[in-house]
Amino acid sequence: MPIRIPMELPAFQVLSNENIFIMNDERANNQDIRPLKIAILNLMPKKIVTENQLLRYLSNTPLQVEIKLIQTKSYVSQNTPSEHLNKFYSYFDDIKHEKFDGLLITGAPVEQMEFEDVTYWKELTEIMEWSKTNVFSTVHICWAAQAGLHYHYNIPKYDLKEKMFGIFSHGVNDEKADLTRGLDDVFYAPHSRHTEVKREDIEKVLELEILSESEDAGVFIVATKNRRNVFITGHMEYDRNTLKEEYLRDKEKGDNIEIPKNYFKNNDVNETPQYTWRGPASIVFGNWLNYCVYQNTPYDLSTL
Structure with missing residues (x-):
């Protein structure tokens, strides 16, 4: 089944070229199936890249998904064209009266700051508070996972001696868990x-x-027992080359950055990075949409 996004959104052409089933609004409106309403609060600097990454995985299920992109009003992205933001994004004030089956809150390159010092922290806390009553299940990614655990449960974050950077192996604590x-x-x-x-x-x-x-890499996937909140400390949505681009960016800035672990063959940055997490990412995002959202969210969202 398809994901429902505007034809003009860059991801429409990107995903169509990858033979991913995309549906435009006109075709979707002729169906009787209610799509899942999923909001994405995109805090990443390169928003178009992150859109493509997340929409790729949200489209890889038998469920029809309708996407609402959200940006912060308290901080305006400097790395995404304003024309794109104006055309495809809403502010929280524009959608806070709505109900959603799901919400994804992305990471952001601010984890070395105190939460309260982040420019949009107050706005983010308003959104996380709103999600308790207006969203059935929320996924928090990377920094947003730390922010969500701090806001909802007063769990602290700790500085690492060196950046956790690369591809790491993980285990499953309960093989019967839905996620x-x-x-x-x-x-x-x-x-x-x-x-x-x-x-x-x-x-x-x-x-x-x-x-x-x-x-x-430590704790990876945490969730409330009712799955209304999910916290993922890594970046399963990343593309093959995302870590490479981050590494080259930091090297160019003069940062003391190590080569991403378990990523390049023989640690040779001229080699094509090994894409070893695409399958697990499809499973986790698909499980969230199916078991945590679709199987449990009310058909009439006004009853949420």
Whole structure:
């Protein structure tokens, strides 16, 4: 089944060229199936890139999905054309009266700042508070996972001695859990962050479950037992070359950055990066849409 997005959105052509089933509004309006309403609060600098990444995985299920893109009003992106933002994005004030089956909050390159010092922190907390009553299930990615755990459960983040940067192996703590169902005993996923949350802090919150973790990268997938909130500390949505682009960007800035671990063959940056997490990412995003949203969200969202 398709994902429903405007034909003018860059992702429409990108995903169509990849033979991914995309549906425009006119065709979708002629169907009797109610699409899942999914909002994406995009905090990443290169918003078009992140749109393509997330929409690629949200389209890889038998479910019809209708997307609403949201940007912050308290901080305006400097890396995305204003014409694109004006055409395809809404502000929170524009949509706060609506109900959504799901919400994704992306990461952001601000994890070394105190939460309260982030320009849009107040706005973000308003959105996370609103999600309690207006969204059935919310996924928080990377920094947003740390922000969500801090806001909802007062769980702190900790500075790392060096950046967690590369592709790391992970295990599944409960093979019957809905979110991790179908994952291999060992699977891979990207991380790119300077901070972490710790198992011992999460275990103090009875409402939370640690569904996946890594010996090297630590806690990975955390969720409330009712799956109304999901926290993923890495970047399963990343493309093959995303870590490479981040590495080259940081090297050009003169940062003391190591080559991403377990990413380039023989650690040779001239080699094509190994894409080892595409399957696990499809499973996790598909499981979220199916088990955490579609199977449980009310047909009439006004009853949420």
